[in-house]
Amino acid sequence: SQPVKSTINHMQEKINVILDKSLLNPDADQKEHARIFEEVANTIKDDINIIQDVIKALFEPLNTDKNASITSEVVHHVYFAPLKQNIITLIRFTLKDVEKELGNRIKAGFEEGINFRLTECCKEAITKLHYLTTLHNPYDMLDCIVHIIKLLAATKFEQKHCTSVGADDLLPRLCQLVVSSSLPSICAEAAFMETFMPSTRALGEDGYAVTMLQSAIAHLANTPV
Numbered sequence: 197s198q199p200v201k202s203t204i205n206h207m208q209e210k211i212n213v214i215l216d217k218s219l220l221n222p223d224a225d226q227k228e229h230a231r232i233f234e235e236v237a238n239t240i241k242d243d244i245n246i247i248q249d250v251i252k253a254l255f256e257p258l259n260t261d262k263n264a265s266i267t268s269e270v271v272h273h274v275y276f277a278p279l280k281q282n283i284i285t286l287i288r289f290t291l292k293d294v295e296k297e298l299g300n301r302i303k304a305g306f307e308e309g310i311n312f313r314l315t316e317c318c319k320e321a322i323t324k325l326h327y328l329t330t331l332h333n334p335y336d337m338l339d340c341i342v343h344i345i346k347l348l349a350a351t352k353f354e355q356k357h358c359t360s361v362g363a364d365d366l367l368p369r370l371c372q373l374v375v376s377s378s379l380p381s382i383c384a385e386a387a388f389m390e391t392f393m394p395s396t397r398a399l400g401e402d403g404y405a406v407t408m409l410q411s412a413i414a415h416l417a418n419t420p421v
Contacts, residue, residue, distance in 0.1 A: 200247065200251060203246075204247060204274060204275060207243040207247075207275070208275070208278055210239070211236060211239060211240060211279055212279070212282070214235055214236050214239065215279075215282045215283065215286055217232050218232045218233075219282060219285060219286065224289075226292060226293070229286060229289040229290045230290040232286065233283075233286050233290050236283065236286065237391050237392070240275070240279075240392065241392075243275070244268075244271055244272065244275060247271050247275070248264070248267060248268060248271055251267055251271070252264065252267070265396065268335075268394055268396070269333070269335045272333050272334055272335055272392075273332075273333040273335070273336075276332045276333060276334070276392075277332050277333075279332075280332035280388070281332075283388060284381070284385065284388060287384040287387050287388060288381060288383075290387075291383050291384055291387065293417075294383045294413065294417045295381060295383055295384070296380075297416070297417040297418070298374065298380035298382070298383060298413065298416055298417055299380040301374075301375055301417075302374075302375055302377075302378055302379075302380055305375035315351050317347055317350060317351035318348075318372070318373065318376065320347055321344050321347045321348055321373050322373060322376055322377050324340060324344045324347065325373065325377050325379060326377065326379065327340060328340040328341060328344070329379065329381070329382070329385055334389060334392045334393055334394065335394070335397070337385070337389050338397055338402040338405070338406070341389065341402075341405045341406060341409060342401050342402060344405070345370075345404075345405045348366060348369040348370060349369075366408060367408060367411060367412055367415070370408055370409060370412035371412045371415060371416055373412075374409075374412055374413060374416055375416065382409075382413065383413050383417070386406065386409045386410050386413055387410075389406050390406050390410060393406060
């Protein structure tokens with residue numbers, strides 16, 4: 197309804213005002229950017245909860261578990277559409293050092309010719325990872341990263357980039373995927389998913405997929421080239 201849309205528009209404008217504190221001052225200290233991101237994240241979570249409660253109150257048939265899930269997905273889709281790009285920019289400010297280290301690992305991987313040894317399944321996973329960055333709805337992003345994880349589970353990879361992490365074969369495959377993707381900014385996308393993952397999706401394969409991606413990024417960023 198129009199009142200709900202007007203409320204969302206007002207909330208989005210409020211978030212843009214907070215985001216501008218960082219976007220207009222990109223050279224600020226990373227801790228300051230991190231503080232602003234925390235403010236943005238907390239405000240967004242409160243906003244989304246308010247919107248969902250209002251919709252349930254206005255439209256009683258939506259107040260069931262199944263319909264609540266559908267409502268949540270629609271609210272996330274509408275809310276993040278005009279905001280996600282600037283939120284990612286802010287997260288990249290906070291993760292500047294991580295992104296730099298990932299960039300170094302990616303460069304080293306290409307110098308070693310890693311892309312010449314990719315399977316078709318790995319190439320498809322890379323395409324999906326690039327596609328993930330074009331999405332703005334956390335629900336869609338989670339579906340995409342879960343699909344990527346399932347692709348990786350079905351193929352073999354060279355494990356050179358992640359041999360010391362542990363027995364889980366999936367982590368070395370994710371490490372190679374990140375290195376092969378030429379997407380150092382994927383660290384911001386992973387942080388976005390982790391921060392705005394709906395609580396109903398945090399347990400199970402969605403939360404596992406995001407945790408694995410974050411683990412691969414952390415390993416690569418903290419391992420010397």
